[in-house]
Amino acid sequence: MQRTPRAKVVAVCTNLPHELEWARNNEEYKEYGISVYEDYEDMLNHEGLQAVWVSTSTDVHAIQTLKGVEKGLHVLCEKPLSTDMEEAQGVVDAAAKKPHLKVMAAFSRxxxxxxxxxxxxxxxxxxxxxxxxxxxxxxxxxxxxxxxxxxxxxxxxxxxxxxxxxxxxxxxxxxxxxxxxxxxxxxxxxxxxxxxxxxxxxxxxxxxxxxxxxxxxxxxxxxxxxVMYDKRGITHEVQEEYWHRFENAFATEAHEFVESIYRDTPVPLPLSKGxxxxxxxxxxxxxxxxxxxxxxxxxxxxxxxxxxxxxxxxxxxxx
Amino acid sequence: MQRTPRAKVVAVCTNLPHELEWARNNEEYKEYGISVYEDYEDMLNHEGLQAVWVSTSTDVHAIQTLKGVEKGLHVLCEKPLSTDMEEAQGVVDAAAKKPHLKVMAAFSRxxxxxxxxxxxxxxxxxxxxxxxxxxxxxxxxxxxxxxxxxxxxxxxxxxxxxxxxxxxxxxxxxxxxxxxxxxxxxxxxxxxxxxxxxxxxxxxxxxxxxxxxxxxxxxxxxxxxxVMYDKRGITHEVQEEYWHRFENAFATEAHEFVESIYRDTPVPLPLSKGxxxxxxxxxxxxxxxxxxxxxxxxxxxxxxxxxxxxxxxxxxxxx
Amino acid sequence: MQRTPRAKVVAVCTNLPHELEWARNNEEYKEYGISVYEDYEDMLNHEGLQAVWVSTSTDVHAIQTLKGVEKGLHVLCEKPLSTDMEEAQGVVDAAAKKPHLKVMAAFSRxxxxxxxxxxxxxxxxxxxxxxxxxxxxxxxxxxxxxxxxxxxxxxxxxxxxxxxxxxxxxxxxxxxxxxxxxxxxxxxxxxxxxxxxxxxxxxxxxxxxxxxxxxxxxxxxxxxxxVMYDKRGITHEVQEEYWHRFENAFATEAHEFVESIYRDTPVPLPLSKGxxxxxxxxxxxxxxxxxxxxxxxxxxxxxxxxxxxxxxxxxxxxx
Amino acid sequence: MQRTPRAKVVAVCTNLPHELEWARNNEEYKEYGISVYEDYEDMLNHEGLQAVWVSTSTDVHAIQTLKGVEKGLHVLCEKPLSTDMEEAQGVVDAAAKKPHLKVMAAFSRxxxxxxxxxxxxxxxxxxxxxxxxxxxxxxxxxxxxxxxxxxxxxxxxxxxxxxxxxxxxxxxxxxxxxxxxxxxxxxxxxxxxxxxxxxxxxxxxxxxxxxxxxxxxxxxxxxxxxVMYDKRGITHEVQEEYWHRFENAFATEAHEFVESIYRDTPVPLPLSKGxxxxxxxxxxxxxxxxxxxxxxxxxxxxxxxxxxxxxxxxxxxxx
Missing domain, CATH: 3.30.360.10 (Dihydrodipicolinate Reductase; domain 2)
Known part of the structure; x- marks a missing residue:
């Protein structure tokens, strides 16, 4: 929402009840006009949708990416594409048949x-x-x-x-x-x-x-x-989670994915790379x-x- | 352009020839539809302009902030407001007369x-x-x-x-x-x-x-x-300039200024603070x-x- | 010579020609009255010798430690005792038969x-x-x-x-x-x-x-x-070799070995530990x-x- | 006692009761045969004394250095020589008259x-x-x-x-x-x-x-x-006092002072330098x-x- 000015977040989707509740009551989502879906395929039918960012659990990465591609959407899929090599290959093949779509592997590092x-x-x-x-x-x-x-x-x-x-x-x-x-x-x-x-x-x-x-x-x-100096010695804090460490990397990743769509250039990290x-x-x-x-x-x-x-x-x- | 999604850069201004040339040939400026002005007052008349970010040399901060306020624009003015105490006080007084305008001192740190x-x-x-x-x-x-x-x-x-x-x-x-x-x-x-x-x-x-x-x-x-380890020892690089060190601070500063306009809340750092x-x-x-x-x-x-x-x-x- | 005041270096031994030459011309050795031997057994016969520090190559650690023990000398043997498990066990057994001798494994860390x-x-x-x-x-x-x-x-x-x-x-x-x-x-x-x-x-x-x-x-x-700051960034030097890093550890090791002899206390690290x-x-x-x-x-x-x-x-x- | 093998500590002196008691009961002092004095001049008369290390409070540095010089002893005097410029000059002058004595300013850094x-x-x-x-x-x-x-x-x-x-x-x-x-x-x-x-x-x-x-x-x-990593962050300890930081510097200082006596070379830091x-x-x-x-x-x-x-x-x- 804040870090990719050239992309507009129009919809989000989750099937977890507590996440759904959180999203439906989110003031910023309302302000930005973001639709909240419980069903992934419903979201794919959202009018005007152009691209999907799949960041679910690994066991559904492949099927969700595949569905996005079938709908003619650009897809940014979080690592890893699957836990199964054959399934992963299937998605790579499907994406290869639609070369006008940008389908990208998201290795944030x-x-x-x-x-x-x-x-x-x-x-x-x-x-x-x-x-x-x-x-x-x-x-x-x-x-x-x-x-x-x-x-x-x-x-x-x-x-x-x-x-x-x-x-x-x-x-x-x-x-x-x-x-x-x-x-x-x-x-x-x-x-x-x-x-x-x-x-x-x-x-x-x-x-x-x-x-x-x-x-x-x-x-x-x-x-x-x-850095803090006290009786215990000299201390600095550590990031509490990967998001804090890699926020800028994720923003760059999303930005470059979006730019590859605008400019019709290859995605920085093709799906097969993974x-x-x-x-x-x-x-x-x-x-x-x-x-x-x-x-x-x-x-x-x-x-x-x-x-x-x-x-x-x-x-x-x-x- | 990239870091404050709720604000749209519509115009820039400079009277330095080499900066003007650079700006007029800038592909991204064209893509984003940004007007380039040589005269500050001309820019203030840009249709639809709502706020100005004054980041010129210190000797014109006060007069440019004053002109923005007089035009009924919100102003984010880089530090320091002036090199002259009386002039600075004059701008603070002028801003105080238009309390609906957000006029903010930009101490990025x-x-x-x-x-x-x-x-x-x-x-x-x-x-x-x-x-x-x-x-x-x-x-x-x-x-x-x-x-x-x-x-x-x-x-x-x-x-x-x-x-x-x-x-x-x-x-x-x-x-x-x-x-x-x-x-x-x-x-x-x-x-x-x-x-x-x-x-x-x-x-x-x-x-x-x-x-x-x-x-x-x-x-x-x-x-x-x-960190690099070689014959010379163990080395890490230093930021080359304050922008590299404070980019996120500037983005936060601009973001919070913009939010204070949207939500009509006090600016995080009033002009008088400086x-x-x-x-x-x-x-x-x-x-x-x-x-x-x-x-x-x-x-x-x-x-x-x-x-x-x-x-x-x-x-x-x-x- | 400098770091264990309660022990006096009286003799050194090497069979490498360039080390022998260096030692025989060493001014400090002359000043401190240190004898230089080419043959290990000759050195063991040095009058008044009480203890030996074995820091040769690993393949002769065991035999040299054994000879020292047989001569009734305390031995500080550098790690590892041997490259052969049986040979190592043999030295441990021999030392165990002379419990009045201090025989110690030198793991400097x-x-x-x-x-x-x-x-x-x-x-x-x-x-x-x-x-x-x-x-x-x-x-x-x-x-x-x-x-x-x-x-x-x-x-x-x-x-x-x-x-x-x-x-x-x-x-x-x-x-x-x-x-x-x-x-x-x-x-x-x-x-x-x-x-x-x-x-x-x-x-x-x-x-x-x-x-x-x-x-x-x-x-x-x-x-x-x-720490040095220059155009390349911020750099500090690294120790060139383990001696620079562990000089104090070696001094402590030698000091504690010597003290265990003076006070007839167990060596800090028994040979078998290795x-x-x-x-x-x-x-x-x-x-x-x-x-x-x-x-x-x-x-x-x-x-x-x-x-x-x-x-x-x-x-x-x-x- | 431990760090300057070429000098032998033979006597110490203090007029503080708790330090006296501590010194008189010190097992290592007994082992090394170190005499404990309450009176500085008594200590200067210790048979065979060749050099004094003055590390008392600043107000008596000058007088104690002077007395040592008058007795024909080498003196290593801790910084600063005095709190009074004239008194300090007096000691420098007195030492200059006995150029065979090594009188040294101890700036440990x-x-x-x-x-x-x-x-x-x-x-x-x-x-x-x-x-x-x-x-x-x-x-x-x-x-x-x-x-x-x-x-x-x-x-x-x-x-x-x-x-x-x-x-x-x-x-x-x-x-x-x-x-x-x-x-x-x-x-x-x-x-x-x-x-x-x-x-x-x-x-x-x-x-x-x-x-x-x-x-x-x-x-x-x-x-x-x-370095310790825990919930609070990443921490390392700091030296508790200057001795921990500068122990090696003090050992080097004392060692070089002693060597200047043995070799009759100039002291590394003349008294006047201070x-x-x-x-x-x-x-x-x-x-x-x-x-x-x-x-x-x-x-x-x-x-x-x-x-x-x-x-x-x-x-x-x-x-």
Whole structure:
């Protein structure tokens, strides 16, 4: 509403009762004349609608993107496109048949000033030589609201949902290398309920891919420029959630999506770009489940992958 | 254009030939339908104009604000309102006669997230006890384009133009204390041409006003979240100019000004707020010129102040 | 010489010609009356010798410690005790038979103020809850002198020689947990000659062992308190080598070893403490060589481990 | 005892009962055979004594240094030599008559690795151009033991006792420029008892003396390399007192003093070096008392200086 002046928010949709209630009573929505829908297809029929931003849970990303495309709408779909490779490929194929539509994968980190302008430029200019290794860790503050656990069950696991940004970043910064092998492990420290979803809340994955320096991005996070000095020492606050860290990245992402529609230029991040990232995320998730190493052959084809166990008892990870 | 969706930029004005040329050839201006004026009064007559943002050189702030008010326009006037106390008071009085108009002083730092939300809150919550001293230094990267020197001659001196933010911050954070005395000194290290304007390029001023900790804001500036490690050590970049540091603050400032018009609420920073800041800035500038201490009496009235010398020879500061 | 006032350096020994020459011409050595030996056993016969500090290459740590013990000398042996588990056990057994001798494992990081006083205390006081995961990376500046490669061939590989500190740290901070599994990988980016030694110059190992916060130690290294601001940005220097970072830790280590002799108290770090660290380091090294997961059973016994390949061709790691 | 292997501590002296008791019961003192004296002259007669380190309160520095020199002892005298210029000159003259004695001014900051090796080298190499301004602030943690106030009454005031390091640093880094003018102010926020001593607990002094960058030393102090991340944010501890910050500097200072005796080389910091520093410190202290600007003429002679007021009522500073 506030950050993309060339796009006008005309409708929103959710099927969660408390979100519906919140939206229907929102004063700003009324002021801006925004319609609130409970049914996604109803919203797609909103008169004059030109584009959709899909930011629902992962298990419906693909079907919602597909429906948008079928209606002839431009679609900005949040990462990842699906938890299922075939389903994801199906959407990519459908979008390919309508090349006049802008269908874009939303990996917000690629639109962040630090990652995109400063770090990527340093890498491209070979200021630190040839990059050969990426160490990435996405850490969120502990969620005590229950949201994360409810959400996790529909999102394909910690690697597919969270670490996917780190995988995308690695492929991006190392120029899409062919993966060789991966292994993963993890622990359940805070959300034991995740055992039912065969997931963990702290995971480590190692991905093998592969000179004069290194760069770090946001190694020591800061919420703002304020530092406090008191008896305890010197302290600064941290962003409470990814939105605070990446608000400008999301605004840039949406802005560039909108501009690609206005100017009929390619979207900055085509939908297909996310497929390799998904494959690796799922391989790491499989390694987490099986405890075994997953490998790719020299052509970059997966040659072995653990399968999701029937019950959480089969998990190889520590509890 | 991009950051205040509820306001529409319809016209801009400058009398500098190179700025005019740039503006007249600007593709985005054409796309957005923005008129370019050479004459300020012509712009004020632009049909449908509702508000003006005055961000010219200081010596014309007052007269341009006055003209806007006389035309019945809302005005957002950049700091400081004037280099002359009487002229400034005249504008405050004129605005007071048209209370339906929103006339606002633009001290951008007051709209910065770090200064406003984090630091101000820590102070108000007495997290670090009662504040009693502010150490402030505004440092810009060295300007090698000549712009700073050209601009400086019209802006009332280094304290009135630059340190005014630090003075405003001090009054704001210490709850508008009565000043007691001030002294200042400075050197000409980079811009000897400033001697003709009786100014310096590095100044120190001490202002006397007046428990369990301290806070710093932006003590170690960073342009982004990227840190580079190479043979030289560990390095991060710094913002090249105040705009990069304060872009969000300016956007918030403009947004809140616009909202005060839509909702007919008081502007967040009334024009009169800047008068005391100006008085202190000018007292420091006088102390710089005379080399003597400037004092206020217990009621907060200035009791002595050096006068601007006729020639730069009379300056007390080091060269 | 300078940092352990209660111990007197009386003799040094090396069989490297250039070190011998340097030592024999050292003015300070002459001033302090320090004898220079070419043969280790000759040095052990130095009249009045009471203790030996073994800081040679890893392949002779065990035999030199054993000889010192046999001569009835106290021994401070640098990490790791050996590259061979049986040999290491032999030294531990021999030392156990002479309990009046102080025989100590020198893991310098355990004597560093930050690791020992600050971090360990935070963990023990449960300030950040119960620790469950250690991310550790030891990064040295690139060695361009050839020393690292020459030295590497005698030291058992990157995990046994370098990452052993990270393993020791992990066991120390998590209170000696039973390991479950490990996997490792690595690349040869800078020292291709290491291929002959089946080693890599950048390795990642994952070790599975297993609430309210986290701590970092030396995440952003600094050589001193000086920060430089110039056109490139804001920069500080990094220590050039581990000695600069850990000089005080080594001094404390030596001091506490000497005090344990004077006061006849247990050494701060018994020799046997290093055995489990060695086992894990070798398991990671095996995983690096085989590309397979190495596992421990529930009693903490190794159940599978890759073997060192006959040639470097067999390595699973990227080149 | 521990940090200067070439010097042996043989005796200590204090006239404070609780310090005497502590020293007489100190196990380490007994172990090292250190005599404890109540009377300074008695200690000077200790058999075999060769050098004295005077680190008492400022009002007896001069007389104790003088007595040491008269006894034919080398003396390391803590800063400042005196609170009285004439007395200080007297000691310098007395030491000059015995050139075989090493009599040294102990400004510990000059022996700190960051100030001396890194910062001084950057300045001398003109890495940041020609230095022209030093901003210095010495901040101690709040002392709640009462020690600071007791001690303050004998030490000549906040500029003479504390800021003297900042003045010394300024002269050192700017190559002993001729001062022009100074002004000072301060507040009593924490120790109102200091009013009786005409002193303040927070002071600001400006000293006028005097291109491509800047350096900071210890701008953000850290006690160690540990950083803690928890709900409050990211925190590191600060040194609790100057000793923790400057222990290595004091060890280096003592070591170099001892070496100058062994090798009969000039002391690194002659006693006379402190005289100009003292003069400026006292001028700032006078400016604090009088509220007036103190000036030097072009030859560097003081031309005006406020006098110490008879009572604290006469102070110009805020309360």
């Amino acid at each position: 690629r639109f962040d000033e630090s990652y995109r302008n400063a770090a990527k430029k340093i890498l491209e200019d070979r200021v630190i030589g040839k990059p050969f290794m990426v160490r990435a860790q996405t850490g969120d503050l502990l969620d005590t609201t229950g949201f994360f656990v409810r959400y996790a069950t529909r999102n394909g696991g910690i690697f597919v949902d969270c670490a996917i940004h780190d995988i995308d970043l690695t492929l991006w910064y190392l120029d899409d290398p062919i993966p060789k092998a991966c292994w993963a492990t993890g622990v359940l420290q805070f959300h034991p309920e995740l055992a039912a979803a065969n997931d963990v809340d702290n995971a480590i994955g190692v991905l093998v891919i592969g000179t004069e320096g290194k760069i770090t991005v946001n190694l020591v996070p800061k919420a703002n420029n304020v 497929l390799k990232v998904m494959e690796i995320a799922r391989a790491l998730q499989s390694a987490l489940w099986s405890g075994e190493v997953t490998r790719w052959n020299e052509e970059g084809k997966l040659v072995s992958a653990g399968e999701k166990p029937a019950t959480s008892e089969a998990n190889g990870h520590a509890k | 007051r709209f910065d997230e770090s200064y406003r939300n984090a630091a101000k809150k820590i102070l108000e919550d007495r997290v670090i006890g009662k504040p009693f001293m502010v150490r402030a230094q505004t440092g810009d990267l060295l300007d090698t384009t000549g712009f700073f020197v050209r601009y400086a001659t019209r802006n009332g001196g280094i304290f009135v133009d630059c340190a005014i933010h630090d003075i405003d911050l001090t009054l704001w954070y210490l709850d508008d204390p009565i000043p007691k005395a001030c002294w200042a000194t400075g050197v000409l290290q980079f811009h000897p041409e400033l001697a003709a304007a009786n100014d310096v390029d590095n100044a120190i001023g001490v202002l006397v006003i007046g428990t369990e900790g301290k806070i710093t804001v932006n003590l170690v500036p960073k342009a982004n979240n990227v 008068l005391k800041v100006m008085e202190i800035a000018r007292a420091l500038q006088s102390a710089l010129w005379s080399g003597e201490v400037t004092r206020w009496n217990e009621e907060g009235k200035l009791v002595s102040a050096g006068e601007k010398p006729a020639t730069s020879e009379a300056n007390g500061h080091a060269k | 355990r004597f560093d103020e930050s690791y020992r006083n600050a971090a360990k205390k935070i963990l023990e006081d449960r300030v950040i809850g119960k620790p469950f995961m250690v991310r550790a990376q030891t990064g040295d500046l690139l060695d361009t002198t050839g020393f690292f490669v020459r030295y590497a061939t005698r030291n058992g590989g990157i995990f046994v020689d370098c990452a052993i500190h990270d393993i020791d740290l992990t066991l120390w901070y998590l209170d000696d947990p039973i390991p479950k599994a490990c996997w490792a990988t690595g690349v040869l980016q800078f020292h291709p000659e290491l291929a002959a030694a089946n080693d890599v110059d950048n390795a990642i190992g994952v070790l599975v062992i297993g609430t309210e916060g986290k701590i970092t130690v030396n995440l952003v290294p600094k050589a001193n308190n000086v 055995l489990k660290v060695m086992e894990i380091a070798r398991a990671l090294q095996s995983a690096l060589w085989s590309g397979e997961v190495t596992r421990w059973n529930e009693e903490g016994k190794l159940v599978s481990a890759g073997e060192k390949p006959a040639t470097s061709e067999a390595n699973g790691h990227a080149k | 000059r022996f700190d690795e960051s100030y001396r090796n890194a910062a001084k080298k950057i300045l001398e190499d003109r890495v940041i151009g020609k230095p022209f301004m030093v901003r210095a602030q010495t901040g101690d943690l709040l002392d709640t033991t009462g020690f600071f106030v007791r001690y303050a009454t004998r030490n000549g005031g906040i500029f003479v006792d504390c800021a003297i390091h900042d003045i010394d640093l300024t002269l050192w880094y700017l190559d002993d420029p001729i001062p022009k003018a100074c002004w000072a102010t301060g507040v009593l926020q924490f120790h109102p008892e200091l009013a009786a001593a005409n002193d303040v607990d927070n002071a600001i002094g400006v000293l006028v003396i005097g291109t491509e960058g800047k350096i900071t030393v210890n701008l953000v102090p850290k006690a160690n390399n540990v 005289l100009k520093v003292m003069e400026i410190a006292r001028a700032l202290q006078s400016a604090l008392w009088s509220g007036e600007v103190t000036r030097w003429n072009e030859e560097g002679k003081l031309v005006s200086a406020g006098e110490k007021p008879a009572t604290s009522e006469a102070n110009g500073h805020a309360k």
